[in-house]
Amino acid sequence: MNETIAHDAAERELTPALLKGLRCRCPNCGNGKLLHSYLKVVDQCSECGEDYTAQRADDGPAYLTILVVGHVIIFFLSMTWEYMRPSPLMLALSMSAIATIVALLVLPRFKGMIVAWQWAKRMHGF
Template sequence: MTDQSTVQTLSRNDRPTWPAVRCGFRGKCPNCGKGKLLHSYLKVNDACADCGEAFVHHRADDGPAYLTILIVGHLLAPLLHIVFVQFRPDPLTLFAIFALGCLSLSLYLLPRLKGVVVAYQWARRMHGFGNDD
């Protein structure tokens, strides 16, 4: 007879988190790593075209936007301070460079972090991802 901790360990190990998160960051299915996770900029596919894994259970909500703001803010705020103190550029130049950098980095990270959140939920069997096994 197995105890509850062994069962939980086995159920977590059959869906390793880090490979799933890496696939999610690349926009690939966390199950097979081949199919597309997103079919447009932020729309999650209902299921993987290659392996058939259902993604309708995902609950990413505001998580990817929060993570994007957190990462972009922590990268650009110290950089903005360093550039301002060291070089003292014209305020309009400083604004233009950092506004473009903030926008570009945010647009790059948002779909990737949405894939990470969905893949993490899949790997941890959250929100119905583990009910059909």
């Protein structure tokens, strides 16, 4: 009983957990998958059995994704306009494609990081 309490009260390192979450891996062991589909958090880790049923990221990953995508698009938009001067249609299409690709790539990683942050801080969701 005392070992269980001591294990539960043990400090969880934030940086390794965030790095594991960035890879969409279990923040506890780093081996099991954290997401079982594009954005759905697993109920428990297949490797170590860590329970993730209480972890909810809500809108946090979406806000972070919008922040990053906005900065990436502004950079590419200014560089493209400055050096290439494409037609407005070509500019809109290329920026839309870049925004979509970047958003699809970073959204699950941000979700993994937020779930890992919650796990490390013992928040059990917001």
